[in-house]
Amino acid sequence: MATHPAVVTVTPRGKLEVLEVPTLSPKAGEVRVRVEWTASTPLDLHQNDGHLLVTPPQILGDTVAGTVVEVGPSDGTSSPSLSVGDRVFGFAWRTKEEKAYQLYAVLPTYLLARVPSTSEFAGDEGLQRLATVPDPFVTAWHTIVTDLGLPLPWPKPQPGYVPPNADDTCILVWGASSSAGQFVVQLLKWAGYTRVLATASPAHHAALRDAGAREVFDYRAPDVVERVRAAGGVSHVVDCIGSARGSIAPISRIAKRGAVVAILLPVVVRDASETEAPEYAMDVQQAAQWEDGVAVRGVRTHHYLDKLQPEIMPTLLQEGAIRPTKLKLVEGKTLLERAQKALDMMRRKEVSGERLVWRVADSH
Ligand SMILES: NC(=O)c1ccc[n+]([C@@H]2O[C@H](COP(=O)([O-])OP(=O)(O)OC[C@H]3O[C@@H](n4cnc5c(N)ncnc54)[C@H](OP(=O)(O)O)[C@@H]3O)[C@@H](O)[C@H]2O)c1
Incomplete structure (x- = not known):
């Protein structure tokens, strides 16, 4: 079976680790996304240092920004319909398949938005900006x-x-x-x-x-x-x-x-x-x-309006009614290094009015 790397928390306050996890195919109503960018959130710290609601080894991350690489079989009801190659972003955290700190996430289409067509969200920089939006x-x-x-x-x-x-x-x-x-x-x-x-x-x-x-x-x-x-x-x-x-x-x-x-x-x-x-x-x-x-x-942000991510979030961004927050790019040679650096920066309270954004997939 194909596998891909995922960042996990293993022991409270321990260093993050990378595990190879199975690469799954999406079911009806789901897509597989190649995660290019993500943003760290305080939940990482709550989960790694406090093991809040954690069953180790647990994949971290709730913000996916990347490209659809596989679409599940059609059931005629999925909304929105997404295609291979679509650039998407969204907030998801419920299952290990959905989590963001892994090369591929498999998640239902209603947790994702298509990248708005305005020039501000074009290219890699656009995805970086959008990674600041879904969770908050x-x-x-x-x-x-x-x-x-x-x-x-x-x-x-x-x-x-x-x-x-x-x-x-x-x-x-x-x-x-x-x-x-x-x-x-x-x-x-x-x-x-x-x-x-x-x-x-x-x-x-x-x-x-x-x-x-x-x-x-x-x-x-x-x-x-x-x-x-x-x-x-x-x-x-x-x-x-x-x-x-x-x-x-x-x-x-x-x-x-x-x-x-x-x-x-x-x-x-x-x-x-x-x-x-x-x-x-x-x-x-x-x-x-x-x-x-x-x-x-x-x-507890555990419920969604079905339209919140696929429709409302990208429309408000497209119209300029909401703006992404500022971001700080976290650099590092490997996925693990970037994830660990961002976690350490949050622990040291170096985040003020911005999101820590970092690359998940190492290359295109
Ligand atoms: N339950 C849920 O569903 C849910 C969902 C999302 C987030 N959360 C929780 O909500 C919290 C915030 O998340 P976030 O991602 O928005 O955080 P964040 O952006 O990382 O928060 C950093 C900001 O917190 C401000 N801050 C720190 N201590 C403060 C204080 N005593 N009074 C006022 N401001 C203070 C800092 O302000 P200055 O730079 O101005 O000093 C800094 O800009 C986290 O604990 C997170 O886990 C819960």
Whole structure:
């Protein structure tokens, strides 16, 4: 049987390894993608250092950007229909066949988008840019709709559309320079929400205002809680960080009765570092002392609208309604070296307002 290399986590906090895994053919409704580029996400760190929801040896990676090399037999219902040679990108993580840190991923077509035809996404550089989008875009859309309960209508109604109760909806995006946060801010603007507050390091404030935040606060300021409170009654919060001390504690002092708070899981009780193992929790209620009447939800991006990746994501990119985040290319001689380097950079907290993007397939 044909095999191909895949990057796996084996022991908690250990070095990543490469395994040869079977190269499978796609079934009906699936395609096999040659993974050319991927982007590292904090989940890699949660999974390698904390072995969060891991059965070792486990292939890592949830972002695929590459080329369709094989199409499963037609069942007449698959959407979208893809062909060999199509350039695609998408977010997938459910099975080892779907995972991204391997030369070939086999996944259903509804988890993939065709690369938009605009020149900005042409060639290898276009795929690199697109690798920054799927995980945080899907997370942001899902969180706004499912966990905050705010509608994102599709297709978008006529220009000038204002969502119901927009005047009474004030959304705080904590950690808005994170990849997820950047898409939350962009999508809220696209949907017509104007009362958006954000926290981030000062270096990102101007870009976040351009993206749609009305006011941006430095989350490290000692009086950040008082400043956010003074800006107006926050009705909804997205915590894009999930840090027990760094985000959940201050948010619990901001959220008042009636507010809805969505926290991207896991709750990080202690960060991964070079000297200590990370500690995670899943119970967002217990993560802070919440005021009575605050609805707190832990976000798990486990559901999709069928149209989210094949239709909505590429359309919004094509129209320029959302922009990829900045990226930093991680170089290295081998697949393993690039994967390990990116993981180490995240552990050292070298990621600020950008995605770490690296090549999976070694050559064309
Ligand atoms: N449950 C789910 O379905 C799901 C899905 C996706 C992501 N997540 C989780 O969500 C979290 C964020 O993911 P991501 O990929 O968006 O992260 P990311 O882009 O890697 O986040 C890096 C950013 O975090 C910011 N940051 C760090 N500590 C902060 C704090 N205390 N307050 C405010 N900002 C802070 C930094 O801001 P500055 O540079 O401005 O300092 C940096 O720009 C991760 O824990 C991830 O695992 C969960």
